[in-house]
Amino acid sequence: MNSSELAIGIDLGTSTSILSVLRDGKPFAIPDPQTKTPIVPSVVGLNRRGELEAGQAALNAVTDPTRLIREAKRAMGTSTTFQLGQHTLRAEEVAALVLRKMAAVGESYLGVPVRKAVITVPAYFGDLERRATLRAAELAGIGAIRLISEPVAAAAAFGLDNHSFEGTVLVFDMGGGTLDVTLLEMIEGVLEVKASHGDKHLGGKDIDEILMNHALAEFRREHPGAEPSQAAMERLKRAAESAKKMLSESEVADIVVENFAAHEGDVAELCVTVERRQFESLIRPLIDRAIQTVDQTLDKAGASKGDIDRLLLVGGATYIPAIREAVVRHIGKPALSGVDPDLAVSQGAAISAGLALGTLDSTREQTVAIVDSNTHGIGVRVLHIEEYDAYPTYDELIAPNTPIPYFTKRMYSLLRPDQTELEMHVFQDVRNTKVLEDCVPTGVSGVITDIPPALYGEPHKVEVEFSYDQNHIVQIKATVVGVGKSTTVRLHADELSQSDEEMAQAARNIDQLWQSSPLAKTNEKLIERAQTAIREGHPKGELIEALVVELKTKISANDAEGVRATRQKLVDVLAEV
Amino acid sequence: MTERVLDYFELLGVDRTASPDEIKRAWARQVRIHTPDKDPKRNHELNQAKATLLDPKARKAYEATLDYGEEIEDLLAEAEAAIKAEEWDDAVGPLKEVLALYPDDDATRFKLAVVLYRADRERESADVLWGLVRREPNSSLYYHWLGIVLAELGDTTVAEWAHREACKFSQGDSEPFIALARFLATNGRAEQAEQAIEEAVHADGKVDVSDLNALLELPFIHLAAKKYGMIERDAQRVRQLLAGADPGLLEFAAFRFMDIADKLLQADRYTEAVLFLDAATQLAPIPEDLRGWERRVRLLAQIVQELGRLKDDDLVLPGLKGVVHCYAIGFAGWKVDFDVQEYFEECLDGLDTSNQYTVLCDVERLAAAYPGLYSLAAETLREIEQVSKAHVQRNPYLALASTRRRTVSAPGPATSAASQTQHASATKGQPTQAAPAASQPTQATSAASKTQAAPATSSQPQPAGPRPPEPRRAEEVFPPGCSLALVFFLLIAVLIVVSQI
Incomplete structure (x- = not known):
């Protein structure tokens, strides 16, 4: 199968990631050969030998929290950096390593390299976070076909299975780090996003934290003055995580961490028993916030609870009975069965990839098409002149909940005929007030310089072409009209943007780090040689490519025996004259 | 296009x-x-x-554009041209034609209402607005205009209702409340107007610089209700609101107060004008080019007050009273129903037959107790003084009496420190007649000076009426240099008692 025709979707989650592929028009989540499950922890770490580990392997091999990075997604689009041994990584660089891991998972199963995929992002992700995600894909060597919002992807997975359904769907997507609530309407196989709302810090990790803090408080009450080490805290985090999972099944769970902290010359053990009822009252504030987010979403869409025909619960946190019940009770509709809370997002991403690549024909019956919308209004800062008053205002270019892609043109004027420079700043109307003071700068701005003075005293007109693409990325082109040739500027994120040089350097670093993973390191040169041979048009190129993929698969699976065998085959082919 | x-x-x-x-x-x-x-x-x-x-509305608009787009565009352009030329009646036709093609075009319908109002066709304007209100019962703007048009038509009850409906749907906008306050204030309901202003200030849920316009309405209300005591407080509130704000805003606010002061000046209401002037100075210093105007306002207020006292002051000869009064009339530009020139001559005549030492004492008293009036007539009074002095010096008894009298006469009632300083400030520079940039050349006269011979009898000016455009100035009535000649020529004329002073 030609790899470019493969419709692959990657759910790049805060705590776990999943890769799905479209097979015979149906999405299928690919298991990690190491763990046999498609749910791969979004974790990278350095093992004792200083080699990179990713996914479950990282959790297994690395216990030192300073050599482990998790939940990097929460810092996407910011300048926050993470420390991995002596490496300093930005969030998108960590995401790139996770994506490489996912690509390796895909390759091991599909037998062909993963070159492009649809990648999911939370619906609330703004321009900077989405741009950072696209950079992560680029660093990982994966072409992002497009980005898709997680709840929209989940709805697509539902839609494909229920293509004749017509009505309103509410997706409640509570993953590791975030809550996204999206209201969609489905008609004639078209899923249209009516409104989205989210809470950036409301997910499984916040629940873990509550359990951790609870256990820690109990421990401190029994052992005043005892201070656990950072490594002990890492073990507590994992214990809390498993207790949380346990509490979804049973009525009671223990959080046990041996050798937790030195106490009065002795080593004390942390052992806290949590009953489900107690757990539920601990997370009640989070549940309340989640329900509030549901109401805000309905408000934004101008809909009420009664309008909802189907309720979709996705994301790992919706396994928690208290959360499930609270949402079901609030909406007054049972949650749909038949949608896998863990896999739906990734499956929807694969469907989206199929639609984008054309392997899934949206015009055929029994398929879906997706129409997404933006979450916040976006505009530019302009000077509003009224009689003798001039004051800066926010001029909206796209209203919230507008179907995307969206294009518009607007004419403005420079202030003075002798104006030589124009600065444009893009603002996001986060509070939906259309008041400049309430809007936040997106960091996207641009400048036009060296504007020649206008003749006849009339200031130049400025044409602003605005586009908002389906990746939710803003492009603005401002043209000063009538200056002979028009001056144009492409707006860029000034603070976080990287030059091509920086990008290349980051890509080299990521590549180097990736190659440091065990087994990969020993076979690095051979794979490099094989890839050169393919590029140079080796007569057995296809066979070599297949062997490279096989070798990479075995490497990912940590199958030392298999690696040796495949390596031998590859060496044989390459050695032939 | x-x-x-x-x-x-x-x-x-x-x-x-x-x-x-x-x-x-x-x-x-x-x-x-x-x-x-x-x-x-x-x-x-x-x-x-x-x-x-x-969207039903958008669909109708779209269908109209699809069917009659070009026609509508041409008609609107025609209407715009008429509006630009302020040929209001000419704009009515094309706007109505647009509405015939596209009856749901509320923006054009509203424009028609405004154009009819400007064309003084209030009745038709009100009908159009009633139609809009029926179509869009939650629109603050339509009620707002309905209130204005109905008030113009004298239908105050319904106008008030409309203004209140506008407030109800204001959605945080303070304008409808300000309009309501204005309406109430002009209908003599100051307290309710004040209340409306408070609602305007709090309309958007916060008190900030955006509430300046609402606060600047308060002095108008207090002026209409004659609550002069509140005006200083109004200025204080503005100052508090603008604490830390752009000084330009303070200057703007000060100008609004000065504008009111100027309007009061035109209406001969000098005392209130000074109140507003004081309020303005609380906010920002008076700009250099308006200092002359400021001095004129203050001096006018002072001379009105002085004339009021002078009327009942038995220690000043009626002839002298008449002289300074004539100067005051000239300076203020009051319209009077007697011949000032003739009256002036009569007054001087009277002085001739008076006891010359009394004249001397009384001029002295004018200088001390009526510094504002004295400063206006200073030149003539000094000449009178010289004439009288010469006369007295020829008569030793008069000279002796003069010194005696000086020892027994106590300082006049108004020679307080305050009036002395006022005097100083008023006479320091010659009063010029510079008016603030905002003031119009058209002036207004007080009803008091129309009905009564002397403005001095009235310290409570009445509402303004029209007045000829150019005020008569002191110099015009009495060209400098003439006065001394007049004194000599008219010494033998018959004294006529002027009962009013």
């Missing part, structure tokens, strides 16, 4: 009569063909088409 309008019905493949459900389904079928991935531009157009045709 006229781009061809994209036919949404054609784009979606539906009839002009298509129902919302048909439109939605047609859109969905088209979206599946022209997905965002395959054809973003077409997809965008499909979304626009659906959004427009599913």
Whole structure:
């Protein structure tokens, strides 16, 4: 199968990631050969030998929290950096390593390299976070076909299975780090996003934290003055995580961490028993916030609870009975069965990839098409002149909940005929007030310089072409009209943007780090040689490519025996004259 | 200019009569063909088409544009040209034609209402606004205008209701409350007007610089209600609101107070004018080019007050009273129903027959107790003094009496420190007649000076009426240099008692 025709979707989650592929028009989540499950922890770490580990392997091999990075997604689009041994990584660089891991998972199963995929992002992700995600894909060597919002992807997975359904769907997507609530309407196989709302810090990790803090408080009450080490805290985090999972099944769970902290010359053990009822009252504030987010979403869409025909619960946190019940009770509709809370997002991403690549024909019956919308209004800062008053205002270019892609043109004027420079700043109307003071700068701005003075005293007109693409990325082109040739500027994120040089350097670093993973390191040169041979048009190129993929698969699976065998085959082919 | 309008019905493949459900389904079928991935531009157009045709108002507007787009555009251009030329009646026709083609065009209908109002066709304007209010019962703007037009028509009860409806739907906008306050204030309901202003200030849920306009309405209300004591407080509130704000805003606010002061000046209400002037100085210093105007306002207030006292002052000869009064009339430009020139001559005549030492004492008293009036007539008074002095010096008894009298006469009632300083400030520079930039050359006279011979009898000026454009100035009535000659020529004339002073 030609790899470019493969419709692959990657759910790049805060705590776990999943890769799905479209097979015979149906999405299928690919298991990690190491763990046999498609749910791969979004974790990278350095093992004792200083080699990179990713996914479950990282959790297994690395216990030192300073050599482990998790939940990097929460810092996407910011300048926050993470420390991995002596490496300093930005969030998108960590995401790139996770994506490489996912690509390796895909390759091991599909037998062909993963070159492009649809990648999911939370619906609330703004321009900077989405741009950072696209950079992560680029660093990982994966072409992002497009980005898709997680709840929209989940709805697509539902839609494909229920293509004749017509009505309103509410997706409640509570993953590791975030809550996204999206209201969609489905008609004639078209899923249209009516409104989205989210809470950036409301997910499984916040629940873990509550359990951790609870256990820690109990421990401190029994052992005043005892201070656990950072490594002990890492073990507590994992214990809390498993207790949380346990509490979804049973009525009671223990959080046990041996050798937790030195106490009065002795080593004390942390052992806290949590009953489900107690757990539920601990997370009640989070549940309340989640329900509030549901109401805000309905408000934004101008809909009420009664309008909802189907309720979709996705994301790992919706396994928690208290959360499930609270949402079901609030909406007054049972949650749909038949949608896998863990896999739906990734499956929807694969469907989206199929639609984008054309392997899934949206015009055929029994398929879906997706129409997404933006979450916040976006505009530019302009000077509003009224009689003798001039004051800066926010001029909206796209209203919230507008179907995307969206294009518009607007004419403005420079202030003075002798104006030589124009600065444009893009603002996001986060509070939906259309008041400049309430809007936040997106960091996207641009400048036009060296504007020649206008003749006849009339200031130049400025044409602003605005586009908002389906990746939710803003492009603005401002043209000063009538200056002979028009001056144009492409707006860029000034603070976080990287030059091509920086990008290349980051890509080299990521590549180097990736190659440091065990087994990969020993076979690095051979794979490099094989890839050169393919590029140079080796007569057995296809066979070599297949062997490279096989070798990479075995490497990912940590199958030392298999690696040796495949390596031998590859060496044989390459050695032939 | 006229781009061809994209036919949404054609784009979606539906009839002009298509129902919302048909439109939605047609859109969905088209979206599946022209997905965002395959054809973003077409997809965008499909979304626009659906959004427009599913919104009943937008659909009507779109259909009108599709059918009569060019005609409407031409008619609106015609109307705009008439509006620009302020030929209001000429704008009515084309606007009505637009409405005939597109009856749901509320923006044009509203424009018609405003144009009719400007054309002094209030009754028709009100009818159009009633129609708009019926169509859009939650629009603050339409009620707001209805209130204004009805008030003009004298229908105050319904006008008030309309203003209050405008407030109800204001959605945080303070303008309708300010309009209500203005309406109430002009109908003599100051307290309710004040209350409306408080609501305007709090309309958007916070008190900040955006409430300046509302606060600046308060002095008007207090002026209309004669609550002069509140004016200083009004200025204080403005100052508090603008604490830390752009000094330009303070200057703007000060100008508003000065503007009111100037209007009061035109209406001969000098005392109140000074109150507003003081309020203005609380906010920002008076600009250099308005200092002359400021001095004139203050001096006018002072001379009115002094004339009021002078009227009953038995220690000043009627002839002298008459002289300074004539100067005051000239300076203020009051319109009087007697010949000032003639009266002035009569007064001087009277002085001739008076006891010359009394004249001397009384001029002295004028200088001490009536510094404002003295400063106006200073030149003539000094000449009178010289004439009298010469006379007295020829008569030793008079000279002796003069010194005696000086020892027994106590300082006049108004020679307080305050009036002394006022005197100083008033006489330091010659009063010029510079008016603030905002003031118009058209002035108003007080009803008091029309009905009564002397303005001095009235310290409570009445509402303003029209007045000839150019005020008569002291110099015009009495060209400098003439006065001394007059004194000599008229010494033998017959004294006529002027009963009013």
